[in-house]
Amino acid sequence: MANNGVDGINESVIANQGQPGPTSQQEWDGEHLQEAEKTLKEMYIQLRQLRSTIPNLVASLATKQASPEILFQQLSQAALTANSEVKQFREIMENPQSRQLFEHASQSRAKNPAGITPWRITDDPDWLKRDS
Template sequence: MATSEDEHKQKPAEGQDVQMTSDDISQEELQLEQALRHLKLLHIKSRGLRTTIPRMLDTITTGRTPEEVFSTFKTAVTDAQTEIRDFAELYNSEESRKVLEQAQKSREAEPKGIKPWRHKDDPNWFFLDE
């Protein structure tokens, strides 16, 4: 049978319990902020891909000679390939997988009350540092 002294040793002090909770919350907030930053970067890169083909086609109309047109188009295609590769690597990264899995778990746990995000509600959405 445990004595009252043993029970006192097993229980954390009130201040410790509150501190642990505060540390847990700040750690969770830090993880959420990092996840949001990662999602924001992913979103910015995906939105940038929308202009990939128009940017490549713009090079065709700006050249004066066929050699210039070909050269600028070739450069634009290479740049587009790099952008697509960068996005694919970011999207398929371990961090993206973890963030998207956490979002799925959160939606399953609380499916109601999730407010859709609107870009007009956040005018600085396209800037990573803001």
């Protein structure tokens, strides 16, 4: 898993945790919208990477190992990696900035439900690439 900051979480996401943002009733300015987009992008990248967690866990079981100790070591390492990836995703999903982002999106959608076009990954081919 390629990391772009501390434990795979964007440094800008971490830097903004705990900082007061605009209240949910205010309109967000361009800077807040860009930070929200970065947060959503990081969430999406981490979520997509979690799709390979189970296959990575069982990969060592699919090949014949020289000894049970090697099998145990590989399985243990895969479990630690999977646990770390899930923990990182939970942290970004549960942080206050993410909760505020989802709350703002829900309120915006409730206030103006018409004309919301669904986002498609084909709209932005670089969506899975972390910003430098």
